[in-house]
Amino acid sequence: MRVIQIAGQEIRLGEFKEIKINIAKLPSQTLIDTPLYVSRGIEDGPVLALMAGMHGDEINGLEIVRRILDGGLHQPKRGTLVCMPIINVYGFLNFSRDVPDGKDVNRSFPGSKNGSLASRVAYHVMRDVIPFIDYGIDFHTGGAMRANYPQVRAVLKDQLNSELANAFHAPFTLDAPFRPNSLRKEASKKGKKVIVYEGGESLRFDQTAIEEGIAGTLRLMHHLNMIDWAPDPKEENRIIWSSTWVRAKHAGLFHSNVQCGQLINKGEWVGTITDPFGLFKEKVVAPEKAYVIGLNNIPVVNAGDALMHLGMDNLCKLETPSQPD
Numbered sequence: 001m002r003v004i005q006i007a008g009q010e011i012r013l014g015e016f017k018e019i020k021i022n023i024a025k026l027p028s029q030t031l032i033d034t035p036l037y038v039s040r041g042i043e044d045g046p047v048l049a050l051m052a053g054m055h056g057d058e059i060n061g062l063e064i065v066r067r068i069l070d071g072g073l074h075q076p077k078r079g080t081l082v083c084m085p086i087i088n089v090y091g092f093l094n095f096s097r098d099v100p101d102g103k104d105v106n107r108s109f110p111g112s113k114n115g116s117l118a119s120r121v122a123y124h125v126m127r128d129v130i131p132f133i134d135y136g137i138d139f140h141t142g143g144a145m146r147a148n149y150p151q152v153r154a155v156l157k158d159q160l161n162s163e164l165a166n167a168f169h170a171p172f173t174l175d176a177p178f179r180p181n182s183l184r185k186e187a188s189k190k191g192k193k194v195i196v197y198e199g200g201e202s203l204r205f206d207q208t209a210i211e212e213g214i215a216g217t218l219r220l221m222h223h224l225n226m227i228d229w230a231p232d233p234k235e236e237n238r239i240i241w242s243s244t245w246v247r248a249k250h251a252g253l254f255h256s257n258v259q260c261g262q263l264i265n266k267g268e269w270v271g272t273i274t275d276p277f278g279l280f281k282e283k284v285v286a287p288e289k290a291y292v293i294g295l296n297n298i299p300v301v302n303a304g305d306a307l308m309h310l311g312m313d314n315l316c317k318l319e320t321p322s323q324p325d
């Protein structure tokens with residue numbers, strides 16, 4: 001195809017275009033546009049979208065896309081790269097995950113033209129981006145003060161999703177079912193393959209997560225034959241088939257003994273909860289042999305708060321016999 005159309009604009013082979021999509025209007029009547037940067041190679045090929053900032057405070061994804069643009073890595077030889085650095089402009093301006101009505105855009109897909117704010121943002125992504133792409137990466141980070149070690153999330157029983165996740169080759173790949181009303185799920189209903197990349201925590205740059213995100217994107221582009229070179233992975237890609245949370249048994253101050261990404265053994269002393277006065281100390285021990293794929297960084301915790309997210313690959317499962325129900 002010599003000419004393709006994205007969001008009503010024609011893009012020819014070898015062309016680069018900035019397309020502004022009007023997402024909303026502020027109460028001040030200011031129009032809110034968000035840009036799409038579309039680069040087409042000199043030969044035809046697949047269309048891949050890099051979508052970041054769905055949760056406005058998750059800055060690492062935005063930085064991954066920014067560095068790809070800044071470094072000139074957005075120009076494929078074959079096919080088309082669509083870069084969308086900030087989906088949720090409201091959240092970005094307000095340092096917030098959500099839009100001002102408190103709703104989560106990633107639980108509002110496929111969205112509607114006249115719905116709530118979150119649902120309108122979702123509607124624009126579904127109307128202006130998704131119909132024109134073949135593949136997508138949706139960039140996220142952990143929530144407030146919770147860091148995720150770089151990881152891809154995809155439905156691994158789907159052959160093509162599994163292939164994309166393998167090509168990305170993040171340190172961890174989680175077999176993750178579709179979440180209701182998420183971009184990943186609604187895009188898949190339209191036959192588009194979207195994987196999620198998670199790295200670091202909200203409102204913080206995490207250099208490892210940013211670098212892994214860029215390298216993984218390039219490996220995925222190389223796999224899709226869009227570019228001729230991509231960096232080799234620095235770490236093994238561990239496939240996480242199941243995961244569990246370690247939660248605080250008591251309220252207090254949490255002191256971690258472990259680092260994100262680390263392998264821990266069943267029964268290992270992984271942290272301590274204390275009161276603020278030196279009156280009690282409680283050991284936190286690992287329930288399984290597992291990798292720490294997410295870690296809470298906030299010291300003050302309530303009973304039931306998530307302290308760490310543990311992921312098990314086949315090797316961990318073999319070495320931790322499952323308990324009878």
Ligand SMILES: [Zn+2]
Nearest residue numbers: 055058140141
């Ligand atoms: Zn997110």
